[in-house]
Amino acid sequence: MAGSFSYDTLFSENSSDTPLSAVKHAKYDFAVAYPAPETLPMDGLIQALRTAVDSDSGKTAREMAYYPHQLGSQELREYTSAKLASDRGFTVGADEIVLTNGSGEANGLVIQALTNPGDVVLAEDFVYMGTTNQLRRFGADIRGVAIDDGGIIPEELDEQIATLTAQGEKPKYLYTIPEHQNPTGSTLSAERRKAILDVAHRHGMPILEDDCYVDLRFEGETQPAFRTLDDSGIVVYVASFSKLLAPGLRLGYFTATPEVMRRALGFKIGSGPNQFAALAVEGFLRNNLDSHRDSFNPVLRSKRDAMVASLAENFGDTGATWSIPQGGCYVWLTMPETADIAAIRDEVFEQGVGYVAGTNFEADASGRIGKNCARLCFAFESVQKNTEGIALLAQLFKQHGQM
Numbered sequence: 001m002a003g004s005f006s007y008d009t010l011f012s013e014n015s016s017d018t019p020l021s022a023v024k025h026a027k028y029d030f031a032v033a034y035p036a037p038e039t040l041p042m043d044g045l046i047q048a049l050r051t052a053v054d055s056d057s058g059k060t061a062r063e064m065a066y067y068p069h070q071l072g073s074q075e076l077r078e079y080t081s082a083k084l085a086s087d088r089g090f091t092v093g094a095d096e097i098v099l100t101n102g103s104g105e106a107n108g109l110v111i112q113a114l115t116n117p118g119d120v121v122l123a124e125d126f127v128y129m130g131t132t133n134q135l136r137r138f139g140a141d142i143r144g145v146a147i148d149d150g151g152i153i154p155e156e157l158d159e160q161i162a163t164l165t166a167q168g169e170k171p172k173y174l175y176t177i178p179e180h181q182n183p184t185g186s187t188l189s190a191e192r193r194k195a196i197l198d199v200a201h202r203h204g205m206p207i208l209e210d211d212c213y214v215d216l217r218f219e220g221e222t223q224p225a226f227r228t229l230d231d232s233g234i235v236v237y238v239a240s241f242s243k244l245l246a247p248g249l250r251l252g253y254f255t256a257t258p259e260v261m262r263r264a265l266g267f268k269i270g271s272g273p274n275q276f277a278a279l280a281v282e283g284f285l286r287n288n289l290d291s292h293r294d295s296f297n298p299v300l301r302s303k304r305d306a307m308v309a310s311l312a313e314n315f316g317d318t319g320a321t322w323s324i325p326q327g328g329c330y331v332w333l334t335m336p337e338t339a340d341i342a343a344i345r346d347e348v349f350e351q352g353v354g355y356v357a358g359t360n361f362e363a364d365a366s367g368r369i370g371k372n373c374a375r376l377c378f379a380f381e382s383v384q385k386n387t388e389g390i391a392l393l394a395q396l397f398k399q400h401g402q403m
Ligand SMILES: Cc1ncc(COP(=O)(O)O)c(C=O)c1O
Pocket: 033, 101, 102, 103, 104, 105, 128, 130, 177, 182, 210, 212, 239, 240, 241, 242, 247, 250, 251, 252
């Protein structure tokens, strides 16, 4: 056998050396982006799969023997169509829904269909880095849109688009997470959504709506989706089963006009997503959606309450502020502007508390606005660990001279 083969001169120009780091958990892990494993309805999913197989084993075997349809499982698309009608109040047929390997893939396919290198794309000032990573990978020039506690400010958005357009940099589209935003936890009101749609129409700018967290509401009223308020085709709607059930299932979806769907599917590699997972999800949710949400969301609320109470106790007189979300997984902590909690993140992690620094969520990656902020996931750790972990975080910030 020859020595080890070298690929050094063979890699494509677009390839990058990606670290294969294992996921590390801090003792108090507020850095993750998903609910706790014990809230996963494992038995229910397995039972649903068993029932599907038993009810027509020949059909299930045939479905498993073929590669899944490009759009994914017919049954899960039909279920999703009914869920969107009852939960979100808009009507799309099963054939207008594309199931994907998580909503991350859905976002990626739509981004590829709409983005040329150099295109200006708008997103909330602080926004989910999984999407900004994809946007950058396909060459988007991302600009942050001004937000406050209620999310995007429509008047500022309007002004920004007008200014960019006058400079010859007309934005191609807006990516937004309107419900329980990642990372800030904010929800856009129906009024703001209507105003943003009005802005979008005036500027001829589509909205890529990521409704990934909509099922995780434990307080207040769900707001109508952009897609509910507008069926002109200007909204591309993306959602997921990851946060409601489990990211490991890898099931999300999008719906858009037929032409956007076909263009996005042009970037799809391989067939539709895992048929076994789709059977389990469809069978489970068809019978248990409400009971699952009813048991799951109160757990999330008690975890949020514990984190927020501990923040009040330990950060109350420090000049720090934090969001109090009505759902989702995240509290957004803002320390006084002089703080730099991005710089000490790794040390604090080693000392027991994980968080994601605000700099990671800056839409424009400028490093200017996020260093004194952090996303704290309240959904993963227990009530007790949320309380203890925030107390330890305060101690560590003090120790590092940040408060
Ligand atoms: C806003 C948002 N969109 C999409 C995703 C991707 O999730 P998935 O691909 O598991 O559906 C995440 C995951 O954290 C998210 O927070």
